[in-house]
Amino acid sequence: MPYKVCEQCQGQNGVRTLICKSCKAPFKIKSSNYSPSKARRRRKKQFIKDWRSLSKGDVVRVIGGSGPFYDGKDGMRHYLTDRGKYTIDSIDKNGLHVLGIAPRTSGQQFLYMGPLKKSPMCSTVYRDKHKLLPVAVKQEEI
Numbered sequence: 001m002p003y004k005v006c007e008q009c010q011g012q013n014g015v016r017t018l019i020c021k022s023c024k025a026p027f028k029i030k031s032s033n034y035s036p037s038k039a040r041r042r043r044k045k046q047f048i049k050d051w052r053s054l055s056k057g058d059v060v061r062v063i064g065g066s067g068p069f070y071d072g073k074d075g076m077r078h079y080l081t082d083r084g085k086y087t088i089d090s091i092d093k094n095g096l097h098v099l100g101i102a103p104r105t106s107g108q109q110f111l112y113m114g115p116l117k118k119s120p121m122c123s124t125v126y127r128d129k130h131k132l133l134p135v136a137v138k139q140e141e142i
Contacts, residue, residue: 048132049098052111058088059136066131069114070124080125081109085135095130132135 003012011022014016019026048060064083072078082107083113086098095113111130119125 015117045133048134048137051132052091054088054091054096056088056090058134060088060096061085061133061135062097062105062111063133066128068119068121068125070126070128073090081111081130086111108121118136 002015004015005011006023006025006027007011007022008025009020009023010066011020013020013022013027017027018029045063047063048054054060062081062083062085064076065079067079067081069077072137080108082105084100084102084103086096086109087101088096088110089099090097096111098111100109111132112127113129114127116126116128119127
């Protein structure tokens with residue numbers, strides 16, 4: 001996995017990191033007029049908190065880097081669910097049965113929404129909840 005090293009504490013950080021996660025020292029940026037305090041601010045994504053409130057026909061987006069994964073020999077997590085848009089087909093006690101609506105997500109999938117736990121079948125596979133964003137979710141009438 002690519003990383004960059006902090007000049008002050010020698011800590012490893014991601015390549016897009018602006019400030020060292022260990023010592024909070026700013027990294028040098030090639031652009032002369034850039035300041036970490038004036039960094040581009042993105043709108044915070046509103047994840048779905050109560051997945052049980054979803055209903056059949058709602059469209060959700062699965063965020064990459066969430067859901068079941070296995071630990072590779074290199075120490076990296078390899079996620080088993082493709083990111084993208086899905087239509088909800090049904091809901092059960094552990095998650096959502098969905099249908100993919102894009103070429104990458106075609107076919108049926110199960111989106112596990114329970115707590116993190118190790119798979120009983122394989123020692124390197126873990127179940128973890130998916131992160132979902134609403135795309136076309138019907139609001140309940142109050």
